Amino acid sequence: MGGKSVSLAKGEKSKGEKPKGKKSTGARFRDLSLWFVLVAIVSLFFADIFLYQPDPWEEFTRIGWGMVTPFWPDANELLMSALYTVSFALLGVAVSAALGVLLAIWFHWRVVRVFSAVIRSVHEIFWGLLFMQVFGLSALTGLLAIIIPFAGIFAKVFSDVFHQQSSATVDTLAGSSRLSRFFYGWIPQAWPAMRSYIRYRFECALRSSAILGFIGLPTLGFHLETAFRQGDYSEAAAVFWVFLLLIGTVRFWFYKKLLPAYLLGAVFMLPEMPPVNASFVWQFFTQDLWPSPLLNGDLPGAMSWYGNVLADEVGPALIQTIAITQAALVLSGVMALAWYPFASRWLVGRYYWVGRFKLLVLRSVPELMLAYLFMLLFGPSALPAIFALALHNGGLIAFLLANHSQDASSQQRLDSPSGLARYFYQDLPQRYPAFLALLFYRWEVIMRESAMMGVLGIATLGFYVDSAFEEIRFDKAFFLILVAAALNVIVDSLSRRLRRAAGLKTPRM
Template sequence: MGIKIHAVSTGARYRNLSLWFALVAFLSLFFADIFLYQPDPWEEFGRIGWGMITPFWPDADELLMSALHTVSFALLGVAVSAALGVLLAIWFHWRIVRVFSAVIRSVHEIFWGLLFMQVFGLSALTGLLAITIPFAGIFAKVFSDIFHQQSSATVDTLSGSSRLSRFFYAWIPQAWPAMRSYIRYRFECALRSSAILGFIGLPTLGFHLETAFRQGDYSEAAAVFWVFLILIGTVRFWFYKKLLLAYLLGALFLLPEMPPVNASFVWQFFTQDLWPGSLLNGDIAGALRWYGNVLADEVGPALIQTIAITQAALVLSGVLALAWYPFASRWLVGRYYWLGRFKLLVLRSVPELMLAYLFMLLFGPSALPAIFALALHNGGLIAFLLANHSQDSCAQQRQDSPVGLARYFYQDLPQRYPAFLALLFYRWEVIMRESAMMGVLGIATLGFYVDSAFEEIRFDKAFFLILVAAALNVIVDSLSRRLRKAAGLKTPRM
């Protein structure tokens, strides 16, 4: 089934597509659990602000260790998942591989972490698996897209050789520059994921960040936050690719020690804990009733919230990205562009959960903080990439390009728009994944029920809800691919 978009001109086609999304987002606002409370946040904000400018951490060793753990998880996670991603991408023409990749990347790192924690405890393995598994699925998709963009001339000369040798002799060497730059981008994402895994107890920066924040020790939270920001902002100064092997060995050495794993528990977890009791007893009718109840009582309402928040956040991310990116492009705003870049770096580095908490202080508990947090984070991220595109295009622009606002509206914005839409569609499934995860804050998305099920030690329910979230993501992913194809959008450059 293909999707067709009719319109006279390319511009009109993109405009119609954008308007449809805006309309859906507007309608979503009526379904999302939005309510504006008037809390009294200023005292708390004052303390947060003061904390941000007075960072303090009592134990430097502890902070250093968790920074190193954060990097170790990210490095090893990316190395392993990139390798797996290449293998998956080679056989991406098989539907089963595509579906498998879509499923493994559709589960948020936090949920993978929560699942593996039940088996491997708070161990290095939990952290590594939580990053590696979804990242492998993402790499598979992106690498396969990159392969498809290569010219097929080299490959044609090798016809007759096996698929594997064709890939290793032609596709991969040809695609390597694009792959390398994507891996580098992904490494930054991995640093963030690795830090966020601290929220559920792994010994990374997020552990201390979440604790300090939750305790209201904002100076300590700020210390962790600045360390994290500097870590991400300076990757290119401390990451030498010649030393990659040394880094990887170092990371392996630095991983936290592994508590013993009891094989019988692993077995029990997968064969019993994840399934409802009635199913294990062979009571199919009872199991169906159980699944039916979960679907009706929890999945239904959660789906509405998750989708409504996603659509609203998606469009708001887009609006913010378009409003922000010019301020970070030297070609558009001149020499003060670094101010805009710094702002975007901060926005895309702050974990969404933390942003959501800040907004909750401002607007009270409802879907609103989640929407704003998702939009700020993703808007910042997309804006950053667009600003790079804009700046890189400078050399190809006409000498007599318009100036001021006209340069943005008549030239740069229309030129960026296809990449913008492609990036936004790419982010769609990510936003969906994140809005499901926002539930851990108490907003009734899928994550709320997953979190509750884990709290109640009902792994069967948690597992089923995670599967539903995954299915939703797979659907959005495929819808996004179809729309991108119908709109004639190319894979965006990260």
């Protein structure tokens, strides 16, 4: 034949050709995002969204005036509350970080992974309500409420950090015990990342410590809730600004050299511990937390009891909790993508600090405080919870994305586009994988917070937990807490599977 013919064998692919049916990374990210948006839209039809206030803007005006006219009659009282808040956070993080390291060492055991997932899936408010029945409004209640879930969080994060380290140094310790390999091999390598995360988790502990005041502990949240309930928004603003100042200045006073002195001072600053009857503690955990049919060996009666609680309370609460979670998750993503460019100097120039200050406020204020504020404006429906969760988590994700954008700006070309083109065509495509990873990472957290919102009267799982404690139905409260934990474990597992399927790496906090 005059020319050389070249043909491909059946089933053979030309170089660079994408296999049929194989989606590109961008297409997978697009489809995943659209599915979550669709689920969020459907969830809105199930969420209890209703405006109870006829004119919320009048109340909003009073709150706004209070925010610019802060006043507190007793400065010593406010200072003591701030010190209590810091003390709970410091000791809680110190103990939970140590426990987290120990759990991370044996995180390859399934029982340790499940145990860590369960304890971190229960919100600090629920732990506080549980231990308050035994230890009252004491220091031990506040510390345990922070230590237990934070230990599970540290275990998960530290385990991920260890897996990201090089094994070359550890290989030289072959033959040593597992503890030796970790303390002389893995931990020294991972320490910079661990130290950075401990600092971040301390900020989270400050927020947790503050909101424990909503159940009566003498932290800043106690005075904030009291001032809001009394309609004294100037006093509420004073508490708010003190808390924001506390969070915003952490980097200036949280020095590792002073940490021993801080911890020693925190021990002496804790509220007094009332005497505890050991027999009462034993009775609470062995009898009060379990329904009487189960204690009497009546298995059919116990199944009937659990079935009634599932039908009457768990079912409606789950619908509201999941609906709020999904709506808040997508709204958090929308807000994060809209806000982060205004906090990146590379994208908006020298006025980026305005955007960073806004994100500092949003990520510093606990969701419960924001929800309480919106509840005063719109009433106890799902709307305040969705707004509060979206503002806080959207602000946090936007802050991290802005940091990533800043870090990558030094690697950009001089002929990069400017303005909106720089955001839409250059920076956003680079940030989107990290954005999705962060959103999936916060999914579990938003679910925990959605369940907890019930303590404000919103019809999520926390509402029924709080009601059960008020009715001294400890067995029902404990069962509802276990349901909330199981829901979070499921969401955490689903989030990890979706991250792996989409090829997303563990987000850098």
